[in-house]
Amino acid sequence: MAGTKEMSSRYRPGEVESRWYKVWEERGYFNADRDPSRKPYTIVIPPPNVTGILHMGHALNNTYQDILIRYHRMLGYNALWMPGTDHAGIATQNVVERKLAKQGLRRQDLGREKFLEEVWKWKEEYGSTIIRQLKRLGASCDWRRTRFTMDEDYSYAVRYVFVHLYKKGLIYQGNYIINWCPRCHTALADEEAPKKETAGKLYYVRYPIAGEEGRFITVATTRPETILGDTAVAVNPNDERYKDLVGKKAILPVLKREIPIIADDYVDPEFGTGAVKITPAHDPDDFWVGKRHHLEAPVVIDSHGRMTELAGPYAGMDRFECRKKIVEDLKKEGLLEKVEDYVHNVGHCYRCDTVIEPYLSRQWFVKMKPLAEPAIKVVKEGKIRFIPSRWTKVYLNWMENIQDWCISRQIWWGHRIPVWYCVKDGERTDCPPIVEMKDPKACPNCGNTNLVQDEDVLDTWFSSWLWPFATFYWPKDDPEVKADLDYFYPTNTLVTAPEILFFWVARMIMAGLEFMGEIPFSDVYLHGTVRDDTGRKMSKSLGNIIDPLEIIEEMGADALRFSLISITAVGQDVYLSRSKFELGRNFTNKIWNASRYILSRLDEAVKDLNWIEDLLLLEDRWILSRLHRLVEGVNRSLANYRFNEAANNIYDFFWHQFCDWYLEVTKISEGKPEEVQRNQERILAYVLEVFLRLLHPFMPFITEEIYQLLKERFALPYETVMRADYPRKAGRLDEEAEEEFEQVKSLIALLRNQRAEVGLKPADRPDLVVVTERWAVLFEQQKETVRFLARLGKIEIETFLKERPRQALAGVLPGVETYLILEGLIDVDQELRRIEEQIRQSRDAIEKKERLLSNENFLKRAPAQVVEGEKRKLEDLKDTLKRLEALRNGLKG
C-alpha cells in the first residue's frame, strides 16, 4: 500500500535509475575488499580510452561484465570489478593536438613539457566522461579502485617491466619500417594508416644484366622513385625463366649501380614479370627480404618526403615530382617497357590523408617467442578457455607465428622509454644505453654525466598488457599489496571484443605468466561487434551510431541492457536499430504494471511469502514448478555464458506464463475459499520476489525499485536485491501439475480460437459441453478457470456423449471432444467440410506414425523412451480420428 498508490501506470526509469545508483554507491555495495572467508570473483574492465565516450560496443561489453559481477556477487562471491581508463597514446595526443590546432598551435610550438601539461589538463577535465557514462549504464565497479594507465604507480610497473625484460635480453633495438606521415611528421600505427584503394600505375622497368649486352630483366613497380634505393632484384627460386640469372648482377637504371639478382620465396612468379625490385629502406616487405639477404638499405626519401643525397641527381626533389622525372628519364633511356593502369591499396594518413611513406628507422622491440611459448601452453592445457571456443584456434595460430613487437612510438603522450644514452659533444658515445629503475646520474661505463633520455614513448599496449596486476599496485613491495594480489589474482573472466584478441588479450596472458607466474584469467568471453541494421560497423564517421545514452534517456538503462543481451547470440555480431530497444522498454513496462497490480492485489492480512502447501491449486503448483524450472535453466545458461538464452527464458516466463496465465487465473474468485485466495496472493508475491532476484543482474534498477516496494509489505531478508542470494536451488518440479495445466491451457486455446473464428464478442458467453473420460476429473475441477478464461456460460463435463447438441461448434483434442453451443450460428455443410479436412490430416499423421513404428530398426535402436513417446502419440492420433469420424457421422445423420 505504501508506495503502491503513487505507482503510475508508466514506469519512469530516469528518476529511479539515478536514485538507486546513488544509494548503491553511497552504501558501498560495489566495493570489494579482501575477505579470506569468502571466495573472490574478479573481473578487470577492458579499460576504455580516456578520450572515449560510451558507444554501443561499450554498452554491450559492460553489460555482460555487470551481469557476471552482479550474478556472482549474489551467488555469495566477493565480487570485484576493477575499473579504469587507458591513456591511449596516439588517440589522446591527437585530440589535444586538434584542440591546439584551433588556436593555431602545433605541439612543437609548445615543446614537450608544456604539451604534456596540456594533455594532463585535458585528461583532468574530460577523462572521466566515460566513467560517468558507465555509471549511467549501471556498472557496479568498485570505483574507489579506479586506475589510469599513467598513474604514478602504474608507470612504475611499466618501467619495472621494461627494465626486467631488457636485463633478460628480451628487449632490443633494431631497424624497422614504420608508417610515416611526411606532412604531420610523425609515426602512425597501422590502424592509423588505413589502406585505401587508389588508382595508380604499374611501371615495367628494364634493368640491364651486367656483362650481357642487350639482355634485361624487367621488374614492375608502382613507385619508380624508389628505384634509387634498390639494392637487389628478386625472383622466385623455382622460376625457370630466371634460373640462370640468379647470382648475376643487374645494372640499376639511372644510377648505374650494380645490384645482385637474388632468389626468394616471397616473390610470386605469377605477378607482373615475376621479378621484383628490392628497396629495403622504403618497403616493409623488401625490408625483410633485405634482412634475409643481408642487403644494404639506402634511405633515398627523407622524413619530409624529399629525396636525399643518395638519390643522386634527384636529391632535394619532392617524392612525387621525382616519380614524374624518373619516368621521363627511363623513357628516354628506353628502359621503360610499358605502363599499365593499376588500382592498389595505399596507406593514407587518417588525419590529413597524405600518402604514407614507409620509413626506415631505429625502434625498440620485444622478443616474443620466449614469452609466447608458455602462453600457448596454458591455452592448450585448457587453463585458459575462450568462449566461443573457435577463438582458441585463432589465438594459437597467431601465437605460433608471432613476430617481435615494436614498442617505441614517436609521440609524446605515453610512458617515456626508460633508456639513457651517454652523450659527448652532442654525439652519442659508444657506451651501451643505460636502462635502470632509478634515473641514472652518470654513465656507469665512462662516468660521463651528460646523459640524454630516449625521445620516444612506449606503445600504449606496453602498459595495457599489465592491467590485471598493475592495477593492484604490483610490483610495490608492500604486504598489503601482495595480499590483495594474492587474493584477487588471477581474475576470473575477461570480457572483450575479438578485435583486440592479439593486441591485448594475448599480451596480457604473456605478461601474466612472465611477471606473476600465473595466468591472468581463466575464461575469455569474446562477444560480437555492434553493427547498424545494414551490417556496417557503427562508427562516428559513417554517421550510423545509435547513442546508448540517448536510449538510456528515452527508455532507461534497464531497457537498453535487456534489449542488447536478449538479441545478441553468443559470439555473434549484433545488428541494431533504434526500434530493437522497444523490446526492453516494453518489458520494463510489463514488469512495472504487473508488479503494481500484484502489490495492489495483496490483502492487508498477507504479511509473508510463505504459502501453504495444503492449499495449493493446480495453477499454483504449475507456476511454482515453472518457476523452479526457470531458476535451474537460468543458472545453467549463465554458467555457460549463454546470456541471451537466460534473458529470453526469463522474459518468456514472466510475460507468457506468469502474466498471461497465472495472473489471469488468480483473478478468479468464484469457488475459491478466502484462505486459498490469500495463499495465491502469497504465491504472487513469492514468484515476483524470486523473479526480481533472478532478473536483477540484467535489469538492476527496476528490480531494486520493485524489490523495495515489496519490502514495505513483507519482511524480506535482504536489505537490497543487489546483495540478495541469487535463486539457484531449484524447488520441486511438479511434472503432473505441469502436464495437467497444459491440458487446461490447450482446451482454453481451442475455445478461444473457435470464438475468434465465428466472431463472438467478448460479452458473448456460450455454453459448453465437454466429453472426455481421460480428463473428466481434471476439467471438472478446472471448470471455473476454463469458464473465465474462455468467457463461457455453463459448462458440462460428460464422460460419454448422450446426445449431440445440434447447434454446436465441435472441437477435438486427444481424449476430448468439445461442443460450443452456438444457436443459429452453425452452418452444417461448412462444419462437415471442416471436419472432413481434419480427418484427412489426422489420417496422414497416423499413416506416418504407423510407418515409423513398424520400422524394426527404429524399435530396435531408438531409446525406449522415444519409442514409448511415439506409441503414445499414435494412440492419441487414433483417438482423435475416432472422435472426428463420430462427429462427421453425427452431422450426416
Place this chain on the structure above:
RNA sequence: GGGCGGUUAGCUCAGUUGGUUAGAGCGUCUGACUUACAUUCAGAAGGUCAGAGGUUCGAGUCCUCUACCGCCCACCA
C-alpha cells in the same frame, strides 16, 4: 592466398549433446479500451531450415562438396 562466421517465417534472429507437429521479437491480417499494462489483450496467416550428396532407425543439428554474403589474417611489387 589462408582462416573464420553466416545462409531457418515478409524483416531481424534463437534453436545446448541428432529424437514430438522447427520457435521468438518485429511486421502483416482479424477482433477488443475484458477495471495492471494499447509500451496492452485474444486470435490468425506465414517455413521443401541456401543447394547437392553422404552417415543414421531418425538430420535445421554430424560429414563432404557447391553457391552467395560478411569478417579476420597475409609480403602480391
